[in-house]
Amino acid sequence: MLAAAVVFVASAPAQARDTPLGRLLHDDTQTVLVASHRACWKKASENALDGIRACIADGIDIVEIDVRTTRDGVLVLMHDETVDRTTNGHGAVADLTSTQVARLRLRDRGGGAGSALTRRRVPTFAQALAEIRGRALINIDVKAAGLDRIITAVVAARANRDVVLNVPIDVDPAVIVRARTLGIAVQPVYLERGSRVPSAVALRRAAALRPTAIQLIFDTPTVIDTARAETGTTHARLFVNTMARDIATGTPMNLSGPYLDTRAITDPDAVWGVLVDKGVTVIQTDEPWRLKAWLKAKGLR
Numbered sequence: 001m002l003a004a005a006v007v008f009v010a011s012a013p014a015q016a017r018d019t020p021l022g023r024l025l026h027d028d029t030q031t032v033l034v035a036s037h038r039a040c041w042k043k044a045s046e047n048a049l050d051g052i053r054a055c056i057a058d059g060i061d062i063v064e065i066d067v068r069t070t071r072d073g074v075l076v077l078m079h080d081e082t083v084d085r086t087t088n089g090h091g092a093v094a095d096l097t098s099t100q101v102a103r104l105r106l107r108d109r110g111g112g113a114g115s116a117l118t119r120r121r122v123p124t125f126a127q128a129l130a131e132i133r134g135r136a137l138i139n140i141d142v143k144a145a146g147l148d149r150i151i152t153a154v155v156a157a158r159a160n161r162d163v164v165l166n167v168p169i170d171v172d173p174a175v176i177v178r179a180r181t182l183g184i185a186v187q188p189v190y191l192e193r194g195s196r197v198p199s200a201v202a203l204r205r206a207a208a209l210r211p212t213a214i215q216l217i218f219d220t221p222t223v224i225d226t227a228r229a230e231t232g233t234t235h236a237r238l239f240v241n242t243m244a245r246d247i248a249t250g251t252p253m254n255l256s257g258p259y260l261d262t263r264a265i266t267d268p269d270a271v272w273g274v275l276v277d278k279g280v281t282v283i284q285t286d287e288p289w290r291l292k293a294w295l296k297a298k299g300l301r
Contacts, residue, residue, distance in 0.1 A: 021061060021137050022161045025185060025212060029235050032276055032300055034292050035062035035139055035284035037243050038079060042286065045106040046086050046247065047077035048120045049131050056135045060288045062164065063132060064139040067125050067150065074098035075125035075145055075153055085248050086111035087122060094144065098124070110247035125150075129157035139164045139187070139284070147175045151184060160184050164213060169206050176209050185212035187239060190227070192218040193254075199223050203230040213237035213282055221257045228279045239282040240275055247286075261287050268294045276300065 024031050039051035040060065047065055055063045066079040070093055083089040083096065087104040106120040123131075132138050140163060142150060147167065154163050160183040167175065169188045179186050188206040195202050199220075206214050207230050214236050216227055227238055244260040246253050264271035265287065272283060272294055285291050295301040 033061040033282045034288050036060045036288040037286050039063050045120050049123050052131050062137040062139050066141045066143050068093040068144045070098045072097045077123045129159045133159045141166050187213040189215040199226045203227050207231040207234050211236050213239045215239040217255050224278045237281045240280045241284045243286045
């Protein structure tokens with residue numbers, strides 16, 4: 001259920017805005033930012049340090065990673081509940097120690113039994129933060145980890161200004177207060193399919209948290225218009241995913257109605273162009289290089 005409590009918090013402190021990307025994220029909220037799904041996995045392995053480096057080298061604004069917790073409490077990068085698809089190992093991350101996970105080798109690109117094994121290893125969250133700090137923004141998709149532990153790790157890495165932290169709309173308000181006080185950008189995730197209340201109500205509650213951005217996952221395109229109406233005075237960015245197919249299975253991801261990478265490849269104006277016209281200013285994609293080139297061609301970056 002969505003939390004009834006609403007908390008108003010101040011804008012992120014100045015130290016969260018002291019890099020060009022930080023200023024883009026917090027101040028110049030009209031510039032469209034490019035986010036790469038699972039750390040530029042097409043040029044490396046999913047959630048790999050090499051993928052992060054590829055994103056940085058190519059000037060991608062935001063690198064998305066997925067975080068889970070090992071049996072002994074270490075935060076590591078892994079999308080799936082198990083390590084089976086993306087490594088040469090087997091079993092749930094939660095059942096493996098950090099030492100066991102560190103010994104695994106990552107499979108190339110999106111993984112799977114037929115993909116080549118590489119020399120790449122599963123990074124810890126701390127390693128990822130050290131790699132990206134000051135070089136790009138990082139969108140943290142928390143799969144299985146406590147938000148307070150994530151925040152503590154971000155502070156320890158001095159990466160406060162570089163992070164966009166995904167949180168549920170019904171997040172404990174104390175988490176929001178702590179994150180924002182530390183200069184960590186928060187991004188409530190609105191899932192239309194799982195919402196028990198009308199979109200306007202849910203998005204109004206999300207906007208009341210005064211987030212840096214709101215991630216929209218929807219079937220109905222008018223959700224974007226509703227979000228823009230509900231967040232207009234907060235200047236929160238709207239974040240939309242255009243990934244079309246699940247990396248593991250190839251099945252449709254159904255994250256953004258008709259706005260899909262598969263169409264954007266041949267008709268970007270009908271996908272990314274429409275989203276930008278609707279006020280979306282962060283687009284996450286499996287085609288970040290195409291999106292970046294399209295934005296440049298349109299004079300939007």
